[in-house]
Amino acid sequence: MTMLSVVIPAYNEEDGIAAIVERVLAIKPALQAVGVDDLECIVVDDGSQDNTAAIVQSFGERVRLIRQQNRGYGGALKTGFSQARGELIGFLDADSTYPPEYFPQMCKAALDGADIVIGSRMAGAHSEMPLVRRIGNTIFAIMLSLVAGVRISDSASGQRVLRRSILPVIYPLPNTLDFTPAMSTRALHEGLRMVEIPIPYRERSGRSKLHVVRDGLRFTKSIVWTALTYNPVRIFGGVGLGLLMLALLIIVGQSIGIGLGILSGWSFPQLFGALVLAVAGVTLYTTGTSFSYLVTLFHKRAIRQGLFGRRGNGRRIERHYWWLGLLAIIDGIGIYIAAVAFDLTNPALNYSWFAPVVSAMLVLMGVQLVSAWGLARVLAELSRREHEQTADLNWTYTPLTTSIEATTQTA
Structure with a gap:
């Protein structure tokens, strides 16, 4: 039996966590249609100081809640991965910027042989990404293509499906927001098969946790230093x-x-x-x-x-x-x-x-x-x-x- 475990890292997301959890739970019939028999939804509360945990607890046994002291975006994902039971592991943000409805399509690509399936915001689907971040992601993609020799359009996408078996290959990964570009860089240099699925992207309402300059420099450092350890x-x-x-x-x-x-x-x-x-x-x-x-x-x-x-x-x-x-x-x-x-x-x-x-x-x-x-x-x-x-x-x-x-x- 094939199971998909969807990990949602959450830090002070009381305004949007219920909506994204409901959308994730609703994809179970579509997953079964592509050969994924069961769905596990895991929310990792990364030290929230609001009502995020209480809202997740209201879903009862349909959602697994893991609470921890703040470790950062990557740290929350790694905690969720360690507790996931599924052969396939997916993740996305808690603010409804990424569409969980595309998980069935991404899982189909994984079942067809892909090691990592990336929901690409830069591959042609409708995207509300601000121009500055779009330029930044284009630069990161070009940089990754240069250092790894393989073309990836969205190296920092926060919606992915991966096989549990590849975790020992791509670890260690950082606890910070550069978790995803580091994963892309390591996966490419390890010869893993990566597939991109175009997805729509909706800009987050309210203030984003991403700082363009600080996190842009961190992403660049992560890509370059990871590449240095391989080539x-x-x-x-x-x-x-x-x-x-x-x-x-x-x-x-x-x-x-x-x-x-x-x-x-x-x-x-x-x-x-x-x-x-x-x-x-x-x-x-x-x-x-x-x-x-x-x-x-x-x-x-x-x-x-x-x-x-x-x-x-x-x-x-x-x-x-x-x-x-x-x-x-x-x-x-x-x-x-x-x-x-x-x-x-x-x-x-x-x-x-x-x-x-x-x-x-x-x-x-x-x-x-x-x-x-x-x-x-x-x-x-x-x-x-x-x-x-x-x-x-x-x-x-x-x-x-x-x-x-x-x-x-x-x-």
Whole structure:
């Protein structure tokens, strides 16, 4: 028998809690029509100071009331999840902004194989979401798409259905309002199947508990830091490549300016700035690749699913760090030797410092690349060791005589 447990976190919601509970209880026949046999409604009173708990108690045994000291939005949901009996767990807010009537459709998607079903406010259905929050949710969705490589239109939606069995995979999750974007980020990086169902959204009457700036920064931090624990190279590498592109643009811009006669000569301060950006970019990118190998040592499930090998071993640039590093070191030493040979380090020159600085930065960049290559090799070996150990222990011996007898019989 399949049961849906709907968890409603409530904090001082006496004005709307009765209405949303009645709407949740009313969907039971529609749930049965899609194959969900039973419904459990759980209200988690997260330290309310009004009549929220008393109103919920008036529903009697039809609703389970859990009372706790205030832990926050995510904390209330996790309490409800821990007490839920259903194979499927749904949740939504207590202020009737989300439509519980869409739970049957969302449960059908879950029964068809989805691990998490998101009620998307951004997927085309009528929405009363304010423009500022709509822009914010669009930014969060783009950010999540960039760090996870998968497109999700509403990473912060507060109406979802998920399988109980995935809770150990997506935990830990925060107790605060960034619970849902953190869940989306972890689920995507764990390779869980996420499906979005368009839902209408009605803006809350009265003052919202969401603070656009404070909670927006919290959502951003949650997405970025969660992504860093799974795929650091996407963050560090993205920033590093951005710095390298900026350095290249400075050099190309100067070249074009000189070629068109706009500039009379090279600007040494700009060239120095480009070099610093290039060194910083290489450092960040190599740091990201090294961190990615460290991450694989902890995320065993992701390794088994191949989520860390999407780029392909043959295309990983870290395999080329050693010769790129040696080339940078040789170039750095060569520049310094040439500068000394042509007297470019003469203190009488205005830019006598430039060639030695360029030489030093290239040598340091080379050392960074060679070190990163060595670290990547060691970490790759450690990440493969457990897999190869398991394969050796589970290897099954097949007697050669069996194959010979089969060949003889065939002949």
